[in-house]
Amino acid sequence: METILQLKGLTKKFGSLTAVNNLSFDIQKGNVYGILGPNGSGKSTTLGIVLNVVNPTSGSFNWFDGTLNTHEALKKVGAIIESPNFYPSMSAEDNLKLVCKIKGIHTSRIDEVLETVNLLDRKKDHFKSYSLGMKQRLAIASALLNDPEILILDEPTNGLDPQGIHQIREIMKKIASEGMTILLASHLLDEVEKVCTHVVVIRKGVKLYSGPVDEMNATHGFFELKSESNSELKVFLENHPAIESYEEGETDIIKAILSKPYSAQLLNQESFDKDIVLTHLVQRKETLEEQFLKLTKEQ
Structure with a gap:
């Protein structure tokens, strides 16, 4: 070219x-x-x-x-x-x-x-x-x-x-x-x-x-999660092989960044098997804006 x-x-x-x-x-x-x-x-x-x-x-x-x-x-x-x-x-x-x-x-x-x-x-x-x-x-x-x-x-x-x-x-x-x-x-x-x-x-x-x-913008996206027991949910996320990192927002919604493709259905089943009931579960793709803010934040 x-x-x-x-x-x-x-x-x-x-x-x-x-x-x-x-x-x-x-x-x-x-x-x-x-x-x-x-x-x-x-x-x-x-x-x-x-x-x-x-x-x-x-x-x-x-x-x-x-x-x-x-x-x-x-x-x-x-x-x-x-x-x-x-x-x-x-x-x-x-x-x-x-x-x-x-x-x-x-x-x-x-x-x-x-x-x-x-x-x-x-x-x-x-x-x-x-x-x-x-x-x-x-x-x-x-x-x-x-x-x-x-x-x-x-x-x-x-x-x-x-x-x-x-x-x-x-x-x-x-x-x-x-x-x-x-x-x-x-x-x-x-x-x-x-x-x-x-x-x-x-x-x-x-x-x-x-x-x-x-x-x-080719990231694997993230989950927005919430449970009646967010402390147990965070322990679960810390040890999960598909979760790169997570952060908890002001509304107790946890944003869990994916390190590889993963289905919401599977994550929901795995958390339920550990007696963690999710009251909120949404899977999202990172926008260009979120990527841009992440880039500029790291500098």
Whole structure:
């Protein structure tokens, strides 16, 4: 599989602050990658480095298996890392014509990209008449004008209402389904779970996880348990070969983490055989949010 972008030990320091700390990962063609982390975790700095607007302190990156220098490679990249910046009193179409002129590319794709972002019927309207969501969609259209091999988006749904968020996510899914590689920075777990195939989790500039989204979430799940005798239940869980660990919550519900697949029916029978009657038994799968919180908690 073709490697579009490779980061090797990338580090960026601003004085005593280390924004990006020895970051390494690869972006493979045809996937949707999410860089996931809290605000201030180094996501935007990382994107700034690979787009050549921020100089790294150490480490390196290369585009397209190193076959192109950064200047030439960026001609094959579409990116939005700042708020949309268009002329308010010009139409969407005229703004995109200007972008084409600045980038030295043909205007033939304007209608195509406007249709992709569902703005073709509003192409004659002034930019100032657009909602925030429409402005963001026009920015995506602008980034697609050069028919890039990868689209880079920094917090694309920031500040949008639920409808605007849904529209942007649907556009990302549509573009991805057509084979476009996407690199998306987000602090929203929901966004990454719904849109991305792969995720890089970072916190304070340090990589905590890199790989497929479904593998990050590929735990064996857990049981929620309660008994009239929780003390005996906890002894039972401590000695159970399928229970990795457990913790008791404020409502006396015990969360027992599984170390391997196990059925609720079998656990219920085993506890009953030891004279422990369960008054509550629910089997659950860990969400991406729970996985993320576990990762960041361990750091």
